[in-house]
Amino acid sequence: AQSVTQLGSHVSVSEGALVLLRCNYSSSVPPYLFWYVQYPNQGLQLLLKYTSAATLVKGINGFEAEFKKSETSFHLTKPSAHMSDAAEYFCAVSDLSGNEKLTFGTGTRLTIIP
Amino acid sequence: KAGVTQTPRYLIKTRGQQVTLSCSPISGHRSVSWYQQTPGQGLQFLFEYFSETQRNKGNFPGRFSGRQFSNSRSEMNVSTLELGDSALYLCASGGGPGNTEAFFGQGTRLTVV
Numbered sequence: 001a002q003s004v005t006q007l008g009s010h011v012s013v014s015e016g017a018l019v020l021l022r023c024n025y026s027s028s029v030p031p032y033l034f035w036y037v038q039y040p041n042q043g044l045q046l047l048l049k050y051t052s053a054a055t056l057v058k059g060i061n062g063f064e065a066e067f068k069k070s071e072t073s074f075h076l077t078k079p080s081a082h083m084s085d086a087a088e089y090f091c092a093v094s095d096l097s098g099n100e101k102l103t104f105g106t107g108t109r110l111t112i113i114p
Numbered sequence: 115k116a117g118v119t120q121t122p123r124y125l126i127k128t129r130g131q132q133v134t135l136s137c138s139p140i141s142g143h144r145s146v147s148w149y150q151q152t153p154g155q156g157l158q159f160l161f162e163y164f165s166e167t168q169r170n171k172g173n174f175p176g177r178f179s180g181r182q183f184s185n186s187r188s189e190m191n192v193s194t195l196e197l198g199d200s201a202l203y204l205c206a207s208g209g210g211p212g213n214t215e216a217f218f219g220q221g222t223r224l225t226v227v
Contacts, residue, residue, distance in 0.1 A: 042220055043219050044218040046216075
């Protein structure tokens with residue numbers, strides 16, 4: 001079974017500082033990996049996705065993630081945090097059997113310190 | 115292009131009642147998935163429908179059921195509600211097999227009292 005582990009349920013960074021949110025996956029086959037963001041009382045918005053085309057993936061709002069097979073990681077980064085980045089972030093892996101089930105990590109709540 | 119529409123946004127029900135939630139996917143999308151989100155369990159997969167057929171089901175009791183109509187709209191039903199069913203229920207719309215992106219609605223917040 002596929003799974004993802006997000007290290008750190010809460011992360012705080014200063015405005016303008018580097019954002020690093022960690023995600024490690026477990027999969028017996030090359031996975032599809034995703035990062036979603038959720039604002040309070042909202043649904044999930046896709047930030048970026050890895051589908052084996054390129055290991056460095058750029059997403060919306062200045063976020064990017066690098067797929068590292070040797071480390072089974074897909075960490076999310078942003079060079080300079082903005083107040084509007086405060087939200088909860090979820091890493092997810094998809095089942096490649098043809099259906100679209102997503103398995104999510106437990107989430108990381110990002111707080112931006114002014 | 116309209117996004118995924120979930121109705122209602124908020125719902126309060128009493129234990130023992132049943133509830134039906136609705137999801138209208140993005141036009142042209144034929145896949146609809148449902149997820150339950152709670153503070154304790156996080157995001158958990160309920161089921162997925164494609165072209166009116168349930169393709170995958172999560173580990174939830176039989177009180178949770180769903181269906182998809184010919185226009186791709188989907189409903190999920192929870193019978194004999196329990197306090198633990200209080201959650202945000204999210205619907206995701208996708209293009210079908212091989213399509214790698216799921217678009218989520220804003221969810222229905224169900225409170226069971």
